[in-house]
Amino acid sequence: MEYITKLIPPDIGYVIQKVDIGQRDKVDQAIWMDNPSGKFTCASAFQVLRKRQPESPIWRCIWNKINPFKMAFISWRIIKKKMPMYDRIKNFSNESDPMCICCNDPKEESMLHVFIEGELAKKVWEFFGDSLGIKIQNQTIQARYGNKKYYEAKIYYEVAQHVKGIMNKKGYLRDNWSRICSSMEAHKAVLTSFPVVWSKPLVNTIKINTDGSNMVLCNKAGIGGIARNSRGDIIMAFAKAVQFCSINSAEIQAASFGINWLNHNDINNGIIEVDSILVVKWLDGEYSIPWEFLKEIEALKRIIDKRRIKVQHCFRKANTVADSLAKFGSNTQFSFIANLYYTMQEIPRQARGAVRMDKAQLANFRIRTRRRT
Template sequence: MARVNSIARSWSSSQSQSWKEPLNCRATAEPHMLWKINSGSSFFWWDSWTGLGPLAVFLQKGTMPGNTLVNEFIHENKRDTEKLLNTVPAPLHNLIERIHINDPSKPDTCIWTINSDGKFTCASPRELTRKRKDTNDTLNNLWYKRLPFKIAFLNWRVMRKKLPLDDIVSKFGQNIVSRCNCCPNPQSETLDHLFVHGDIAKNIWQYFANSLGIKISNINLHLSWRDICVIVDNYRNQISSCLMYWDRPITQQFKINTDGSSLIQMKKAGAGGIRRNKEGRMILAYSEYLEFCSNNRAEIEAALIGLKYSSSLGLNNIIFEMDSKLMVV
């Protein structure tokens, strides 16, 4: 008795698990395989060489064809029409007659129809068989290219509840006396307590929320960590504007508007200013890079540079205008 072809073979519990997975993917991959006939080395009943899939499915139920090759129906590079009529169901005759026989000196070639070049790649069947979940914008935003990978990975572990905290470890049957290390009165170490409800967590939320203009009252600290991340991710600061006007200096005076800035993360600082006369006409504008310093220091440098340029031009009657309360005081 002929061995069952692998196309028709099903998995049984006596076989390995490594064989089960390819069999599960078989039904998805087979429709994308097409055999190009050369010498006829393909299986006549089991390989998809007509474009309709295995021809065995067109046979009567209960019929089990053997591992017959296509070349058994070819004689002197031509189809054996009589044998085909006696073997193949009538509706398939015209289709088989249209199949072109290529170079008989070469073995048949399998074409992977998903790729334009017909070549198989490991990535393409993975895309066919993988089960994609719905896109999560909050998780996608964690992988920001300017964010250090270890921080992004930590955030991902937090969002996916993959940190080895007491509440998670206990789910594996470990008996743990859970005590956090973040509160004067220790409580159970859970994800929400560590990142939301704990004393240290609340202080951190207050500190950074105020710096970003976020009202902590808008965030319910009794929500789960995941819900809070979604709220913060969707938060948009309200932008307000007001009309500003420039006061002209009196006769024979010049006004210099200055500003300084310091970027802590980039370790850069700069200063600049503009000088105008009583008519508002620009007399001089300047900007300079500074060695990294505090923002207050940058404001001071901006005023000193403006004073230096004015002194070099013999201009003494000068008014400085700036947004630094420290300098004004």
């Protein structure tokens, strides 16, 4: 420090001295900041170099995991006008036949004719639209490959097969389009539910439940948590607004508050319970830590080892108190100091009911949609 102050003003030297350069006993590590893992990949470099266009809702509807790639690709070609129709090919060559092969009375082949105005196009859309009660005029989806003609029955069959594949019925649907429509209209999601109860810690053990809140629409974020004993009594609760960040960052800040509270109060063998499996795996060292959280998580891991703190995962329905406090914190005015509560009367009203339910060991129900097998 003395050497630095000889070269630069003391106020600037003080700022430089506060810069964290990492632990001296560890080897420096190169970090590729454009990848959450911190490792260089060609894909992340391509994302940096490419010029991204504004995201379009049309492409989200087309390019997704539900649509078969074949259908997504042909939809993309149609929108981009990349289909090999005569109205496009004639700009490069006049050798192709200008007449369509989808009508009894052939017309000049064009995107408009093949997909909207053609005889076969109209029949296809009438066939599929009638079963759904939709009257469509001059709309279709049909394409030509080489010199092969597509007949009505073949188009009906192929579309029905693709819809059946999307519904993932595995043979429970017949190929008849009307029956497929009826099955879709009668389809109901199968829901399953099971009770989830917050588990009390052992005697002479303190458990802290923490959670982070991320409100994207209003650019707000908050953290919250509660420390309780083996009887479910409140020892401390907190809620705090933080700068808008990702949900993972909010979860880490909430867990950090709980871990540091245990450390500052010289409490050993405490339990930190969060509903983010990622945070648990990062703190346990099972998953590689993103570079942006590396410094903070490494500091927390040292406290965890020192105080013998156990970090564990719970379902969100067993973390309702911390969730309510985090949401309350995100709606408060930003401050560097957290709001602390030590009694039931001090805790925000929206969290009191959940505290009473946890103490009485009343269950919340976790409802899930059963996956089809």
